[in-house]
Amino acid sequence: MDVSILGSAPGRRQARRLLSTMLLLQLLAVAASWSAPAAAFTLFRFSSGASVQLDPEDIQQGGASLGPGSDQSFGQGTLPVELTDFSQPLDMDLAGPLGGFSLNTRLFSNLAFAIRLSNQERNQCLNSGDFEISLRMSTPSGGLESAALNGGRLGVSAFEPIFRGALGNSRCPGILLYGFSLDLSLEDAVADGDYRGESEIIVERLGGGQAQTAQVTLEVGVPSITLLYHPDRVRIDLRAVAIAGLLGAGTSCGTDGCLDLGAQRFDVNALGQPIPVNVQDSAVAFAPVQTVTLQNAVAVRATGCSGNTYTSASYQIVNPTGGIQPGAGNIGGLLGASCGLDFRYGDLSFDLDLAQASNANATATIQITVTGI
Numbered sequence: 001m002d003v004s005i006l007g008s009a010p011g012r013r014q015a016r017r018l019l020s021t022m023l024l025l026q027l028l029a030v031a032a033s034w035s036a037p038a039a040a041f042t043l044f045r046f047s048s049g050a051s052v053q054l055d056p057e058d059i060q061q062g063g064a065s066l067g068p069g070s071d072q073s074f075g076q077g078t079l080p081v082e083l084t085d086f087s088q089p090l091d092m093d094l095a096g097p098l099g100g101f102s103l104n105t106r107l108f109s110n111l112a113f114a115i116r117l118s119n120q121e122r123n124q125c126l127n128s129g130d131f132e133i134s135l136r137m138s139t140p141s142g143g144l145e146s147a148a149l150n151g152g153r154l155g156v157s158a159f160e161p162i163f164r165g166a167l168g169n170s171r172c173p174g175i176l177l178y179g180f181s182l183d184l185s186l187e188d189a190v191a192d193g194d195y196r197g198e199s200e201i202i203v204e205r206l207g208g209g210q211a212q213t214a215q216v217t218l219e220v221g222v223p224s225i226t227l228l229y230h231p232d233r234v235r236i237d238l239r240a241v242a243i244a245g246l247l248g249a250g251t252s253c254g255t256d257g258c259l260d261l262g263a264q265r266f267d268v269n270a271l272g273q274p275i276p277v278n279v280q281d282s283a284v285a286f287a288p289v290q291t292v293t294l295q296n297a298v299a300v301r302a303t304g305c306s307g308n309t310y311t312s313a314s315y316q317i318v319n320p321t322g323g324i325q326p327g328a329g330n331i332g333g334l335l336g337a338s339c340g341l342d343f344r345y346g347d348l349s350f351d352l353d354l355a356q357a358s359n360a361n362a363t364a365t366i367q368i369t370v371t372g373i
Contacts, residue, residue, distance in 0.1 A: 040210050041131075042116040043203050049217035051194075052107060056225055059105050059186060070225050075232035084239045086246065089293035095345055098229055098299055103186040103341060104157065108179065111164060113201055113214065115176040125172040128163045132204045135159040135180055137197050144184070144197035144220055150308055152190035152340070154220060158183035159199070184220065190340045192224040192304030224304030226372040229343075234294065243354060247286055288355035289325070296345040298331060302372030305339035312371035313337075317350050322362025325351040331370070339372045 056066040066072055076097060081090045117126060137143055137156050144154040160181050166173035189195070196219050204211040266275050300310065313334035317327045331346035348366060 040118055041121055041203070041205065041212070042118075043113065043201065043212040043214050044116055045113040045201065045214045045216060046111055047216070049219065050109060050112075051219040051221075053221035054105060054223055056223055059103055059223075059225075061101055061103050061227075066225070066227075070223065072225065072227045074227065074229045076229055077231065078233040078235060079231040080235045080237070082237045082239055083292065084242050086242055086290045086292070089295040089347065090236065091295045092231065092234070092297045094229065094231065094296050094299055095343070098343060101229075103189075103301075105184050105186065107182040107184065107220070108162075109182075110179045111177060112179050112216070114178065115203060117174050117176070122168070122172050122174055126205075127166070127173065128176050130206055131176070132206055133161045133178065134202045135161055136200050136202070138200040138215070139197045141197075143188075144195035144218060146189070146191055146193055146195045146222075148191035148193050150190045150338075150340075151193070151195070152188045154189055154195045154197075154222070155185035155187065156182065156197075157185050161201075182218070186222065187341055189222050189303055190308070192222050195220045195222060222303055225302065226370065227301040227341075228368065228370055229299040229301075230368060231297065234297070236292070238357075246290070246354070289351055289353045291349055291351050294348045297348045298334070298346045298368055298370075299343045300334060300339075300346070300370050300372065301341045301343055302339040303341060305372040308338055309336050310334050310339055310344070310370060310372050311336075312369060313346060314369050315348055316367045316369075318365050318367060320350075320362075320364035322360055323353045323356035324362045324364040325353060326364075327351060331368070334370060 055068070056070060056072070057068050059066050076094060079092050079094070081092065083090060115131060136159060139145060141153050143156050146152060158181070162179040162181060164177040164179050166176050168174035196217065199216045199218050201214045201216060202211065203213075268275060300313075302310070305311070313331040315329060315331055317324065320326050327350060329349065331348065334344055334346035337344050348368075350364065350366075352362065
């Protein structure tokens with residue numbers, strides 16, 4: 001049985017096309033020796049099952065194939081935010097634009113089954129339009145399931161027959177050849193390895209009430225992949241009100257500075273004497289080093305995780321300038337989390353020394369490392 005994959009390398013497609021041609025030549029040789037039944041057609045399958053191993057590039061995400069490697073990284077553009085309060089983490093909102101990242105693949109079989117017409121049907125010159133053919137998954141889940149621990153399933157979004165041609169008299173053929181296309185969703189796949197399902201071919205002659213059914217086992221091998229989603233660039237605009245709060249000022253901040261330390265009360269014991277106003281007594285002590293947390297700044301999906309968890313999820317701050325402090329740490333929300341192709345989100349943090357800040361931009365690079373395989 002010949003199974004080709006959308007997006008396969010040209011060499012693989014060529015090998016499968018050659019196999020398809022060889023099968024067709026064998027069918028042509030065997031067709032002449034078949035003894036047609038007298039009244040009803042016969043459903044003939046070329047194989048009891050089909051097996052195929054997917055590579056990362058066979059899998060599509062948002063209409064584009066994944067790369068050839070098992071580790072994939074996808075930048076999500078610039079995420080701009082305003083920092084007005086150091087006590088609250090910055091919501092990067094990476095979760096918002098990631099909802100449409102579905103993973104799917106399409107499998108083709110050039111020759112999967114045939115309908116051998118009876119002598120009576122040949123004499124009636126029946127053709128493909130005289131038969132209704134439906135393909136479906138007969139497994140309980142309606143998809144392909146994995147026997148691995150927490151293995152999940154591959155959903156079937158479309159399963160359609162493809163008419164490949166006829167053998168015999170061009171007007172009154174004796175054999176009708178079919179393949180199929182199968183669209184699989186990998187959204188519920190958890191583990192790598194083989195996913196297995198039972199499919200059913202149902203052929204019914206229109207108007208004749210005759211129907212036949214055949215079973216075909218399908219096996220699809222899913223690769224180990226880790227998919228990392230991250231912003232290409234994070235721009236944080238530090239508003240004056242954020243620093244004003246640290247210095248004890250109120251919220252009336254303009255472009256030139258911040259005013260208002262609140263109402264002050266003093267006792268006047270003798271007129272003509274200076275009033276002892278001491279602003280420092282009511283000011284808040286200044287803590288120059290503040291931690292900035294980027295909430296939901298990365299997202300990960302994976303299959304084939306060791307122990308079904310992310311065994312490493314860390315980051316490092318490198319090449320810092322303008323008050324950003326070097327550092328490293330684990331990605332909050334990811335390390336030790338159960339892995340799967342559903343999204344897992346993580347937080348990043350860095351320290352900012354406001355005593356070193358100036359009107360120039362503070363910059364740094366965050367290196368992210370996540371291990372799922």
